[in-house]
Amino acid sequence: MMTVVYVDSVFILNGVMDYLLLLVTARLAGIQLRRRRYLLAALAGAAYAVAVFLPGMGFLSAPPVKAAAGVLMALIAYGGETRLARLTLLLFALSCALAGSVLALGLLAGGSVPVTRGVFYTDVDARVLLAAATAAYGLVRVVFRAAARSGVEGRLVPVRIAIDGKTAELTALWDSGNTLRDPVDGQPVLVVAPGSLRGILPEAAARLCTPEALGAPAELLAPLAQAAPELAPRLAPYRAVGVRGGLLVTVRSEWTQIGAQCHPGLRLALSPTVLGDGYAALWGGEVRMGGRHEHQNTAGTSCQVAGPAAG
Template structure:
């Protein structure tokens, strides 16, 4: 048995599975954190073979260690950890199927478990596995746009960067200019306001009452109300601030409304905003042009 190969191979596979699970779950790809926990998983796999630590190979303890590794890598979120466990089970099924096709499943599993294969084989299998997972992962993770975006918001000279989901199902716009609006969790925007403005925004009051109070305290940021309708939610109003600009993938949208949501926009907490404008040229270039024209019209009107 090659102890170092056991550690390296298990660490590589754990990292790929953790990376895939995070991507599928819509979480930010904290590669350093994922690599750290994958390395710990590889060391655990190697520790099973050390004298006096054979108890670590008991199936129940192995399962508990796998769950703990997944939870630690995913910041103790159960759903992404469950995705990791499902991917691991799927990989085990693929290995079993290959073994059955080769006529000796136990022999193949044993060789993989002990890392009794060449370094060239380790590198080729790991690279191919990652590319296949990334291809299918990239398709499965899309949700009407689907990818996560880093969005820089500037309001009144204050800037903040947040992670947003590119969701073309988000059609919220300024009803006057037609400018697409960024929907942002109010709790994730504290860096954009002065303490006085943040205090008013945190109050438990209707959006129109908050806007009146902001006007009374002489808030320098221009706020407006945007009507919205969502599935399972009664139609209502969202308080929105007119930004200096937002920047998405290097493209700036001046004076874009930033609508503040009191409810989280993500179940898993992987992103804190929704952006609905098309960002790609090609089939989506007309939508981008419309968005830019709306922004230009808003700028002239302001």
């Protein structure tokens, strides 16, 4: 029997699924979210899904070509990230988890999920797709949180940072062993990995804050203060296991939301090297989760706060 495939349905369905997969991968990996790049990568994936059905293009459904298409999507979405290989593997794992969940839930619901040449098409029940995506995301999130707790007795918390009127979203490891404090006011400092603030630092500051320059913080301080005085840069001493210790350059954010708590003017330490296991940030202060209400800061931008302290 001839299979009828509507290319618009193929394009929209696979584009939406690819975008969600790319976004979830980034959130779980804790990198700064770059939604436009994820959208571009998802459009490329959707175009590939359509091309599979074109006359004479059946070879595109071969496993090596599928793998190459997945790698291309990862390069478009995550190119330039420090852990590109890990992100690519995580994307592939999530893709398998979501596909398996969709098929399983479709069978449990007493129906069938239309798949041809390994590509979903036409009448996939939206409720089945949503339930599968939620289940796959929840499972992977639980696994990753458990790994974080067992590895360094911490957990992952969402972070939003505002600098220069722009915001970045990333994931931080909440590590009770991180005792870094600002020497002036004694407040906790959020340590951020190289590249985590790319896109929200003032342009002049971003040019200066290369990993090489951050490795010599005392020499970087004066040029950074001159180029971006609004960041109020200063130095913070640190000590780490197996390391003699040293200095980190810190800058002031407009506000930083960690979990459900807002920290106006929180200082951020710019690490010259990647953090353990590729985390985007490390936090050792209090974390509040749960209920939320809006807090309006002096810059006029909102930051979500409230809720009891997490145990």
